[in-house]
Amino acid sequence: ETGVTQTPRHLVMGMTNKKSLKCEQHLGHNAMYWYKQSAKKPLELMFVYSLEERVENNSVPSRFSPECPNSSHLFLHLHTLQPEDSALYLCASSPTVQQGNQPQHFGDGTRLSIL
Amino acid sequence: AQSVSQHNHHVILSEAASLELGCNYSYGGTVNLFWYVQYPGQHLQLLLKYFSGDPLVKGIKGFEAEFIKSKFSFNLRKPSVQWSDTAEYFCAVKTPFILTGGGNKLTFGTGTQLKVEL
Numbered sequence: 001e002t003g004v005t006q007t008p009r010h011l012v013m014g015m016t017n018k019k020s021l022k023c024e025q026h027l028g029h030n031a032m033y034w035y036k037q038s039a040k041k042p043l044e045l046m047f048v049y050s051l052e053e054r055v056e057n058n059s060v061p062s063r064f065s066p067e068c069p070n071s072s073h074l075f076l077h078l079h080t081l082q083p084e085d086s087a088l089y090l091c092a093s094s095p096t097v098q099q100g101n102q103p104q105h106f107g108d109g110t111r112l113s114i115l
Numbered sequence: 116a117q118s119v120s121q122h123n124h125h126v127i128l129s130e131a132a133s134l135e136l137g138c139n140y141s142y143g144g145t146v147n148l149f150w151y152v153q154y155p156g157q158h159l160q161l162l163l164k165y166f167s168g169d170p171l172v173k174g175i176k177g178f179e180a181e182f183i184k185s186k187f188s189f190n191l192r193k194p195s196v197q198w199s200d201t202a203e204y205f206c207a208v209k210t211p212f213i214l215t216g217g218g219n220k221l222t223f224g225t226g227t228q229l230k231v232e233l
Contacts, residue, residue, distance in 0.1 A: 002158055033221075042119065043205070043223035056220060090159070097220075101147050101166035104221060106159040 003027040006091050006107035013081065014115050021076040021110045023091030031097040032074040033104060034066060037088040049074060050097045078112075086114045117142040117210045121224035128196050128231050136191040136227050138180075138206030147209040148189040149221070150180055154202045162204070165189065176200070201231045 004025045013019050025032065034046040048056035049068040063085075065077040074091055088111050092104040122137045140146065150162040163174025170182040180191045189206060206224040 002160075004158075040124075040225065042225045043207075043221075045220055045222070048220060092159075101164065103149060103161040103164055106151075108158045 002105050002107060004091055004093055004105050004107035006089075006110050008110060009108065010111045010113075012113045012115060013078070015081060015083075017081075018077070018079045020078065021089055021091075021112075023074040023076075023107055025072055025074075025091075025093040025105070027093055027095075027105060029093040029095050029105070030071050031094045032068060032071070033092040033094075034074065034076050035090040035092065037090055037109070043090065047076075048097060055097060081112075081114045083114050086112055088112070117208065117222050119206055119208050119222050119224040121204075121206055121227050123227045124225065125228045126230070128229070130198055130231055130233055131195045132231075134191070134193040134196045134200075134229070136204055136206075136229070138189045138191065138224060139187050140189070140206075140208040140222075141187065142208060142210045144210070148180070148182060149207040149209070150174065150178070150189075150191050151205045151207060151223075152202050153205065153226075159205065162191070196229075196231050198231045198233055201229060203228050 007022045030051050032049045036044045045058050046060045047066040052068045063079050067075040088109045090109045091107040094102045094104045118141045120139045148165045151159045152162045153159050163172050165172045165182045172180050178193050182189050203226045205226045207221045
């Protein structure tokens with residue numbers, strides 16, 4: 001139990017579907033992150049939120065749309081995805097984005113498969 | 116752009132063998148360094164971290180890592196591995212955000228899959 005909960009654990013969707021990934025952290029952290037983990041590639045940082053404000057967007061296609069309604073919840077809205085978007089999507093949180101010595105706490109991830 | 120290199124993608128060792136996993140990064144400024152481990156079917160967990168002080172860092176489960184600034188390296192070591200150490204190991208470096216110039220983001224290496232055989 002990491003204090004970061006992601007749902008669903010697995011998601012299979014067609015390219016025309018719309019779905020959302022959810023992340024909730026119970027650690028009182030102010031920063032939340034979305035990562036993409038593909039086979040044989042480094043974890044790719046997608047989005048960073050600090051106190052519900054997006055502070056980083058790493059050239060992610062617009063078919064991925066993040067939402068952070070409060071500091072405990074983070075969503076990733078998915079729309080018209082491509083097969084290459086199939087991956088493990090990881091959510092993480094940390095106390096702040098500023099302190100370099102603070103580790104990030106990761107959820108178990110959502111395994112996404114695009115048909 | 117910052118990058119993190121893990122040179123060994125797959126490592127197979129026998130129990131009690133010594134382990135060293137390489138990690139090099141490219142950022143020339145002040146960095147904070149991490150090793151994360153992901154056991155089969157589990158989430159990423161912090162193994163150890165370095166942010167200042169003694170460059171030899173002790174972590175959980177007998178792991179240690181040495182920060183060598185001149186070599187831009189942060190190699191992970193364990194004197195004697197166990198079967199339960201079978202996992203994927205990720206090196207990560209914290210560097211400033213590109214967009215804002217402040218704050219810190221984690222850049223990960225591609226990971227090293229370690230298999231320990233009995």
